[in-house]
Amino acid sequence: MKKSYYLFNPGRLSRKDNTLCFTPVDEHGNEGQARHIPIESVDNLYCFGSLDANSALYNFMGKHQVAVHFFDYYEHYTGSFMPKEYLLAGKMQVAQTRHYLSDKKRLVIAQTLINGAAFNMSRNLKYYQSRGKEVSEALARMEEYTQQIALCNRVDELMGIEGNIRQAYYSTFGTIINDFEMGNRSKQPPQNEVNALISFGNMMCYTVCIDQIYHTQLNPTISFLHEPGVRRFSLALDLAEIFKPILVDRTIFSVLNKKQIQANDFRNDTNRCVLKDSARKTFTQAFEDRLKETFKHRSLGRNVSYKHLVKLECYKLSKHILGIENYKPFKMMW
Template sequence: MNRVIIDRECKLEVRNSQLIVEDKKVPLRYIDFLYLIGEIEINTKTIMKLLKEDISILIQNRGFGLIYPQKSKNNDLKKKQYFALKKEVDIAREIIRKKIQKSIDNLVKLNKKIVVDFKILDEISSKDSLLGIEGNFAKEYFKEYFSLFDKTLTKGYRSKRPPEDVVNALMSYLYTLLYYEIANRLIFYGFEVGISYLHESFRDHMSLASDLLEVFRSDVDVFVYEMFDNKKVIKKDFTKEKKGIFLRSEKRKEIWSDIKDFFENLKIDEEIAWLRRMIEN
């Protein structure tokens, strides 16, 4: 998937099937996903031209927003998603199994170890019970994971809203970015992102993206550890605000190439294909 990332104050236009960014021009045929970060001027006419070319737009300022083409794709798949709700516990079980197994494997890469009896998963018949098992595993997992960091970087536990330390801040930021990346891929392949099997759908929550994100969370965690371990990110790269601790905008710009490479190496399309098989079989 071809991404164009624009992270400086500028004005965007589309002319002659090209995206115009100041003195630079990018043919629209080379763009699948456009990241707009910060104070960028773009009008509705330009947005509509981008959507017409099947280009999704992720806008990030204080929050995030995804604008994507509303063309109806693959209605047959959407019907299959709906009928697959009859086996949502089975699909949710396999998502959690994948998440736990990958988390264990990734901890091994970091010289940490957790032992899990997967037979318990097979005995579960309700989603609430599955989530209970996943929650208990997460406690053990994060206990091992956060022990890898110096105590000046983390309080030793997962904190989300708001993130209470710099490690959690980078984790949350990357989880959110990856959520939108996965959502865009699912939409591209014709999935209905509001039909999910592990997470509950509400308002504009793209819950199917949250389902699939679970499989990749520990990959993000390894990436976060490596960024701190290699000193590509340090404590002063973050700012403390009333709503929590956040990565500074100038540092985001510096590490975009690392994030982009990380996303490219994730096997998102393979896991989407796996999810589709689970839905259709």
């Protein structure tokens, strides 16, 4: 079974027969123990350190449908190497573009995405409310904002409401998380430990959505809630809104409350809070475990993983765009 591999150290990646060979290199140029990875087992590579590789290697990975995602020193997502888009279809491309160009059709999808995101955020709070956490005020505010979604006539209005919902949602993190305070949401740069984890986790969710969109006929650059932009896969930003509460926030609550990540796993660096390697490794392992976790899907009547759930969301959006079935976002019921 294919899986994701995370390269936290800088090093050299090369091909040896039908395997990938990663040789870590320290800051003095000394090589460490080489690691061999069979290409058939690789789904994605996540590179957090500088990577030395050549075009022949990328051709090799492209032929085996291996995507590579890159992050900078501060854990910012900087880009991806994606194999040739072998599933893109002209009919879908035309239909997806028409839905973006039609204000009415675009608004319907954008409203549905925000409704799904708001529901999943509320479900998180209700989960912790049932365990004695006081979040009722935030839930009431979120409900008021959610009722305004259907009244919006423009996407930019929707984005404002989404921001208000998320602000109310984030205000509860200090109550849910035992030993850390979040304060206000700070992104560029994150100012404390919780904000650093949110930014890092959201990037991980974004790359998962990119990868799953790639395995469908959807074009990742044509979006409906977020404005399409240069050098970004904006449709992945759309889908990530639904899955951040499920994949990212639940993972953050778990690793912090179980003390898997503690205060000494962070460092302050040039007016920003940064995860140390220990925290990145712990979080990515917990995030990967979450993606692999399965549950009984109500509609399909069988167990599916959370990672496959993202692909199913792409299929549902595809059917809506092609006029087969109205899009209904995934809503977490536990």
